[in-house]
Amino acid sequence: MPVRIKTKNSLFFCKMICLATILAQLSSGCAFLKKTIGLGLVRPKLQLESLDFLGAEGQTIFLAAHLSVYNPNDVDLTLSDLQYRLYLGKTLLAQGVYKEKLTFPAESRQDDLRLRIRIGPVSPEFMLTMLLRESHASELIWKSELLFHSSLGTIPLQFEGHKNIRKSG
Numbered sequence: 001m002p003v004r005i006k007t008k009n010s011l012f013f014c015k016m017i018c019l020a021t022i023l024a025q026l027s028s029g030c031a032f033l034k035k036t037i038g039l040g041l042v043r044p045k046l047q048l049e050s051l052d053f054l055g056a057e058g059q060t061i062f063l064a065a066h067l068s069v070y071n072p073n074d075v076d077l078t079l080s081d082l083q084y085r086l087y088l089g090k091t092l093l094a095q096g097v098y099k100e101k102l103t104f105p106a107e108s109r110q111d112d113l114r115l116r117i118r119i120g121p122v123s124p125e126f127m128l129t130m131l132l133r134e135s136h137a138s139e140l141i142w143k144s145e146l147l148f149h150s151s152l153g154t155i156p157l158q159f160e161g162h163k164n165i166r167k168s169g
Contacts, residue, residue, distance in 0.1 A: 041152050044077060044104065045070040048142050048161030049111065051126040062093075063165065066144060067113040071104040077155070084144040086117060091141070094119045104148075119153050139168030140162050 018110040047068045054062040063085075071077050094117050104110055139162055147153040 019030060041075075041150065041155055043073045044072070044148055045156055046144075046146070046157065046159045046161075048159075048163050049163050051140055051142070051163045053165050054116070058117055058120075059122055059124070061122060063117040063119065064122050065115045065117055066111075067115070068109060068111040069104050069113060069129055070109040073150065073152075074105050075150045075152055076103055077150050079146060079148055081147045082115075082116070082144055084117075084142065084145075086119070087141040087143070088139075 010107065037067070047070075049066040049068050050064075052064045052066070054064055056062070063086075065086075069079075079102045080099075084094075084096055085092060086094040096117070098115055142159075142161045144164065146157045146158045146159065148157065
């Protein structure tokens, strides 16, 4: 037997019940609704673990940036573009783009993202200054923009990390 709505107040009441049901489903983490209407992506967490001095060759300095990424989402994320800039104080030392596509599984942490950075050519005075700095003065600033893609959409992320250079080996 079909339900008949007799007044405008009854229609309003039915709409409010439907809206309340939808909101309750969304707030309780209904994966189907999140996927259907494109809600629910959370920004991944990025951390600069270390900047390691790999060595110098001629007038070029080589560093390795070690990053960790935590994907809190219930879907895999693919990193398709990582643009970075490396500063010592306000001086731009290096910049580049990491184009290799990397996939970060759902609800997981990966600590093995390692980027090799080439700084140079630099003057011998700059190289000597950088290699002999006090540890508090050799803090580098890592700035990056990343694009993560998933079946639910794209997540842009800006990141800044501060680390002292450490010698590897």
